[in-house]
Amino acid sequence: MQAEEDTLENEEYEAELEIKNAEGLHMRPAMQFVDIANRFDSEINVSNGETNVDGKSIMNISMLAATCGTKLRIKAKGPDARQAIDALRELVEEKHFDEPTPKK
């Protein structure tokens, strides 16, 4: 039992997610991101290549200045790491925060 728990706790996933909405990761999308991240027990880390921040903190996410086209590296560590990455991928890349993508 203990061993199984340990395996679960150590689950770690990561993904590179591209910001697709034209306005980028401004405050409203940042809040959506943090809302989703906080639904999970896993630790969530977000990096834009220069800055590495806590994916559950709205102030942290607001300082990434992730413009449209920016690729963010998301790392999740914990019992629900995989679900967390899947949910964030859906929000960022599929739903692009329910906002328009750039006009072609």
Next chain:
Amino acid sequence: MKFRDFVCFEATITDLQANGRDDVITQLVSSLDKAGKLEEGKCREITKEVIKRENEASTGLGKGVAVPHIKHKAVKSVIASIGQSSTGIDFFALDKQPVYSVILLISPADDPDEHLQAMESIFKHLQQERFRKFLRQCRSAKQVEELLTEADEDPSL
């Protein structure tokens, strides 16, 4: 982007005597208007839009700070004014605590990247406890200017 480069110190109010959130927003927008930073005649429209945006979701992100903001064509580049209240304002903040430092930000309508860079600059400092504490202690626009200049030079502040 440096913090002090887009703050209008002339429009800084370090002794806000305000009757609630909307009054704070009204004073800070009008202060920018008086400093000549907004297109003429747009002050009321901007005030209304900032309040409308704030009603959709509070920009009081906790820890005593709020960053009300909109994008508007009345500005050509990002401009901010800072307000301080010693008694605290109810900004319907996420942590339900009063807000002591308000940074009002108006960004151009057609440059989302510039808006994001200004936000980055603001939150890089606001998330530091020391910076928030020093900001709250500022009693004049000059002190705010000195703090921001120092903070721009020293990322740990």
